[in-house]
Amino acid sequence: MAEMTIKGEYIRGIIKENPIFALVLGLCPTLAVTTSVENALGMSGAALFVLLGSNIMVSALRKQIPPITRLPMFIIIICTFVTIIDMVMEAYTPPLYKALGIFIPLIVVNCIIIGRAEAYANRNTVKFSIVDAFGIGTGFLLVLVLIGIIRELLGTGMIVLFGYHLISIPINPATFMILPGGAFMTIGVLMALVNYGRIRKLREV
Amino acid sequence: MDNLFAIAINGIFVKNFLLVQFLGLCSFLGVSKETKSAAGMSAAVMFVMILASTAAFLIFTYLLQPLGLTFLTTISFIIIIAALVQLVEFIIRKHSPPLYRSLGIYLPLITTNCAILGVVVLNVRLEYGFLQSVFYGFTAGIGYTMVMLLMSAIRERVNVLDVPASVQGLPHAFFITTLLSMAFVNFFGVIPT
Numbered sequence: 092m093a094e095m096t097i098k099g100e101y102i103r104g105i106i107k108e109n110p111i112f113a114l115v116l117g118l119c120p121t122l123a124v125t126t127s128v129e130n131a132l133g134m135s136g137a138a139l140f141v142l143l144g145s146n147i148m149v150s151a152l153r154k155q156i157p158p159i160t161r162l163p164m165f166i167i168i169i170c171t172f173v174t175i176i177d178m179v180m181e182a183y184t185p186p187l188y189k190a191l192g193i194f195i196p197l198i199v200v201n202c203i204i205i206g207r208a209e210a211y212a213n214r215n216t217v218k219f220s221i222v223d224a225f226g227i228g229t230g231f232l233l234v235l236v237l238i239g240i241i242r243e244l245l246g247t248g249m250i251v252l253f254g255y256h257l258i259s260i261p262i263n264p265a266t267f268m269i270l271p272g273g274a275f276m277t278i279g280v281l282m283a284l285v286n287y288g289r290i291r292k293l294r295e296v
Numbered sequence: 297m298d299n300l301f302a303i304a305i306n307g308i309f310v311k312n313f314l315l316v317q318f319l320g321l322c323s324f325l326g327v328s329k330e331t332k333s334a335a336g337m338s339a340a341v342m343f344v345m346i347l348a349s350t351a352a353f354l355i356f357t358y359l360l361q362p363l364g365l366t367f368l369t370t371i372s373f374i375i376i377i378a379a380l381v382q383l384v385e386f387i388i389r390k391h392s393p394p395l396y397r398s399l400g401i402y403l404p405l406i407t408t409n410c411a412i413l414g415v416v417v418l419n420v421r422l423e424y425g426f427l428q429s430v431f432y433g434f435t436a437g438i439g440y441t442m443v444m445l446l447m448s449a450i451r452e453r454v455n456v457l458d459v460p461a462s463v464q465g466l467p468h469a470f471f472i473t474t475l476l477s478m479a480f481v482n483f484f485g486v487i488p489t
Contacts (some may be wrong), residue, residue, distance in 0.1 A: 115466065119410050120318075141424055166378075170374060178367065192421075193417045193418060193421060197319075198369045198415060199370055200374070200408045200410045200413050202322060270477075271315060271316050271481060275473045276470070279368075279466075279470030279471045286465075289462075290462055292462055
């Protein structure tokens with residue numbers, strides 16, 4: 092990394108180091124909560140909050156944390172923010188909280204967050220760690236929303252966001268898409284497309 | 297309150313951790329390339345699942361709830377699991393070196409396996425009693441093992457297939473999982489909820 096710019100670091104998290112397609116981290120929530128766009132937004136919002144909190148704390152304390160105990164410290168920092176978002180969502184958005192179920196407490200063991208703490212926040216300044224959290228968080232959000240759009244549109248024939256009907260298409264809804272199998276198929280197809288693009292790019296070079 | 301039979305069917309088939317609830321997918325895709333390592337990983341997961349649901353139930357019911365400390369649930373569960381994994385590692389290394397050699401490398405991976413934390417959190421959410429919690433941990437472990445073995449057997453055989461370069465690896469594994477998951481979705485009607 093020669094020169095770090097805020098914009099470059101942000102874009103890197105979205106494309107080059109996209110948590111799902113490039114790093115293949117955090118698959119469980121990606122597949123489980125994307126039955127609708129609304130759930131996908133809620134999940135990635137919660138993950139972004141935790142990622143931001145943990146990146147700020149870890150990078151601010153990186154000189155104080157002894158290397159040998161760093162992993163337990165990271166987990167405790169992450170746990171704190173997960174508990175905060177867990178209680179806030181339970182209090183203010185009960186339907187969303189119910190839909191996301193156990194995947195809010197499970198953000199603790201989401202490899203994306205501890206991975207960023209270990210690989211980035213532990214080595215960089217607070218400023219860049221915040222940018223990194225936003226970049227990776229946006230990358231996660233875009234993938235989740237994309238999968239959510241595909242599954243909700245094909246599975247129910249329309250997209251309902253916070254009570255508003257956004258789009259509806261005249262098809263026979265394929266319930267398969269909102270069942271677990273649909274999630275595995277969607278991400279399989281998307282990953283194959285990403286690989287296809289990558290291979291073609293390599294061939295051009 | 298569910299009876300034990302319903303819990304068993306739920307844990308193994310209807311709400312299978314890997315294929316229906318999407319818990320523990322990282323280890324599922326990473327370790328299912330060959331049957332031997334899949335069997336090792338599943339044995340370790342099942343063992344820790346049973347121990348973790350026992351310990352977590354005791355700590356939650358007799359320590360956190362009476363003291364009104366339920367906001368510490370997530371953090372204490374993670375610590376319980378990490379401590380248990382360490383403990384199991386020590387015990388196995390001391391008493392059964394051959395078992396340690398086959399399970400050893402999988403044990404540290406288990407701390408961050410969401411299937412373990414998942415079963416523990418689900419036990420609390422579903423308000424299971426002691427016996428039910430332990431039994432749910434056990435049956436969820438059996439369900440995990442079954443799917444791991446199925447998947448690794450399939451992956452060992454499809455390795456020799458000639459698939460397009462862009463589908464090789466993870467996408468291919470996802471397509472296999474799709475088919476397995478479709479089979480498991482058929483179990484949905486088994487227990488009237």
